[in-house]
Amino acid sequence: MSKPNRVPGYMQSKGNRNRGPIGDREIRYKCSMTNTILDVLRARPGWQEVAGPNVSAQQQQQQQQQGATKGSAVSSTQQGKDKSGSSQNPAPNKEPTNTTTSFKTSDGDWDFFWCDREWLHANYDSMFLQEHQKILHFRNHYELTRKNLMVKNLKRLRKQTEREQGKKEAESFDFFPTTYELPSEYHIFVEEFKRLPGIIWIMKPAAKSQGRGIFLFRKLKDITDWKKGEYQPLTDPNREVPETYVVQRYIENPYLIGGRKFDIRVYVLVVSYNPLKVWLYRGGFGRFSNSRFSLDSIEDTYVHLTNVAVQKTAPDYDPDKGCKWATQQLRQYLAAKHGTEVVRKVFQGIDNIIIKSLHSVQKIIINDKHCFEMYGYDILLDANLKPWLIEINASPSLTASGKEDYDLKYGVLNDVLNVLDLENRLTGKEKRVGGFDLIWDDGPVNADDGSMECSINSSATTSNSFLGCYCDRKKQLRDIFTAAQALKKTATS
């Protein structure tokens, strides 16, 4: 198998921008993951994998094995499970995998590193990043991705907004359910609990994911076991401080389709916090629960938690049917039922959540021009079609649950690389790159022509936001690469 043809403009724009040493040479990358992202990186024309002491032992071993079979096609699909033990990705069939992989041992010798959060925490402070290097994650990304800190930061900005701009403006922050951190805010929570008798609360470990450790309750006595420490993780018997939880008002009236609850996964790429620059991906999916919604059985996680990791363990889970809908399908369904104007407002509400949440940490995140973040937002709609922020992930799952899911993730990740543009193929002025639309560039970004971009968008749309809209990313990429190349040629001639 040979490498795919080079795209227009590829490595031909040397000298157009000050990019350090990357110009007419290959781009060297490292990757801590063995899922879809590795497939994407390996298939990328002109990108070359490098190894080094900072790659995990398991991965180095894999790389050595691949080195031994250098010249044969190797993709992550053939490497078994990812770190979380999830199932393998289905084989890619569209964009062929890179076949020639060679390794360098020098650790500073990379341009791009898709690292895991643990690696970044352990190494960032002692690391000097060179001009040309790009790395996943900002140093303190957890300010937004730990459930307790996210709420703390949002509450702070809401207070500040109320002080400076008044109550009405502060109401635009009413998109996260009432939340308290436990054990530190236990007493305030109890007061609120007594003020609102009969409602349902949800307890969530602040730093866990995939639905682990979550439970719902109606009575205070239901958490006495938790208070006694029964819910402390058994894996860590030496833990000195109790694990931090958040207790949150449970959304009892979710919007249902076919009687089932769902939440929406939204991909957001932040390439800079100062100035804030945010890209929103058009695609995504709704994750449905396997069982019909009811408040009669609040202990049933298959009814109340929409995580795929939870749902796929349900005894009647059908892997062929899965539990996902593309966001486009979801948007179309809602538009057919409620009209385009209502749906436009719903999706505007999701934009508001994204921008407000990023603003809430803008001054706290250690901005670094070498860093970027690809967030997975989880949004729940209630029966009134109000969007609620459930949580924000800095490492959204990149392991695919099926072919469609694989294609989606493959496209998102490829477009992350397209936006970052290490190849220097773009002009830097694009408002759309593949499936990503620039929604914030130190201020809101207006669409050139919203109605043309999204047939179900109302013509009233001015914001450059097209979540759930039509997305012919490959054609759009070809067009912008060609246009940028032509522009650069004219500029140099």
Ligand code: ADP
């Ligand atoms: P995790 O990080 O473990 O996935 P989440 O906060 O995303 O934790 O919660 C897991 C799932 O539980 C969500 O996907 C959603 O279906 C449900 N859920 C969480 N919080 C609420 C809430 N306040 N109201 C209704 N459902 C919720």
